[in-house]
Amino acid sequence: MTLQESQLGDKSEHRLTRFGEYSLMWRVFRRDPLALASLVVIIVFILGAIFAPLLTAYPEQGRGVPNILEKFKPPSSTHLLGTDYLGRDVLARILFGGRISLSMGFLVVLIAVLIGTPLGAISGYYGGRLDNLIMRITDIFLSFPSLLLAMAIAAALGPSFINSMIAIAITWWPWYTRVVRAQVLSLRERYFIEAARSIGVSNLTIIRRHVIPNILTPVMVQGTMDLGSAILTGAAISFLGLGVQPPTPEWGSMISNGRIYFIERPWFAGAAGVAIFMVTLAFNLLGDALRDAADPRTRRVAP
Numbered sequence: 069m070t071l072q073e074s075q076l077g078d079k080s081e082h083r084l085t086r087f088g089e090y091s092l093m094w095r096v097f098r099r100d101p102l103a104l105a106s107l108v109v110i111i112v113f114i115l116g117a118i119f120a121p122l123l124t125a126y127p128e129q130g131r132g133v134p135n136i137l138e139k140f141k142p143p144s145s146t147h148l149l150g151t152d153y154l155g156r157d158v159l160a161r162i163l164f165g166g167r168i169s170l171s172m173g174f175l176v177v178l179i180a181v182l183i184g185t186p187l188g189a190i191s192g193y194y195g196g197r198l199d200n201l202i203m204r205i206t207d208i209f210l211s212f213p214s215l216l217l218a219m220a221i222a223a224a225l226g227p228s229f230i231n232s233m234i235a236i237a238i239t240w241w242p243w244y245t246r247v248v249r250a251q252v253l254s255l256r257e258r259y260f261i262e263a264a265r266s267i268g269v270s271n272l273t274i275i276r277r278h279v280i281p282n283i284l285t286p287v288m289v290q291g292t293m294d295l296g297s298a299i300l301t302g303a304a305i306s307f308l309g310l311g312v313q314p315p316t317p318e319w320g321s322m323i324s325n326g327r328i329y330f331i332e333r334p335w336f337a338g339a340a341g342v343a344i345f346m347v348t349l350a351f352n353l354l355g356d357a358l359r360d361a362a363d364p365r366t367r368r369v370a371p
Contacts, residue, residue: 170347179233184248
């Protein structure tokens with residue numbers, strides 16, 4: 069057997085092993101009713117955001133067009149969640165606001181993963197001075213409270229969706245760098261890494277083709293758990309006026325706009341708060357379930 073054939077065989081066996089690992093994770097995951105319920109809640113909110121114009125009779129109000137004659141209407145058959153201080157249908161605002169809030173969470177985590185994962189892999193694999201440099205930079209970011217640092221960056225960049233997303237992502241990547249580095253420190257001593265080195269595979273190729281694919285599971289679990297926190301942080305920044313600006317709908321800004329009317333007319337601020345609560349809780353429960361399914365020590369699979 070040639071070296072190339074041997075490598076192809078190893079790759080096929082590794083793919084089969086990884087497929088079996090994911091299959092086992094799914095078997096464990098689907099036995100948890102709370103995890104399945106959280107997944108359903110997330111899917112419902114995502115579909116609601118995608119198909120918002122089709123799910124409400126007031127799409128223009130959802131986008132921000134006022135209707136002053138209908139302001140402060142309580143929940144009814146016409147407006148299921150009532151109307152806000154500008155007469156806009158609250159349900160439409162929640163559906164359209166989900167586009168911004170959910171996009172914020174997913175994009176923040178994606179950017180943080182794309183920055184933190186390669187840095188953590190390089191730091192853990194090479195070690196030495198490069199590891200010290202990356203870790204000290206990471207420590208600098210972690211020494212600040214993430215929300216306060218994100219607020220400061222958002223205030224410096226100016227209030228907007230993109231700026232608030234960048235501000236949160238800048239404070240989020242160090243966690244992924246540390247998670248990945250810890251995994252790589254144990255992974256780089258494995259036999260298949262040593263074998264790849266012994267046949268002359270370059271370090272960057274080893275990191276790209278062998279190290280990173282084997283740390284995707286803990287990154288996926290961490291990312292799932294962080295999605296809810298990212299959405300909550302984005303809402304907090306918008307609540308303070310540093311994020312998405314009116315009339316663009318966003319759950320945090322909806323709470324900010326409705327807080328002064330909350331005692332007498334709680335429906336439009338309360339609806340946004342419930343949406344944030346449900347999505348954040350669902351992502352946290354989903355992340356916990358994925359963590360349990362990915363950890364061999366906590367798996368309980370029926371034979």
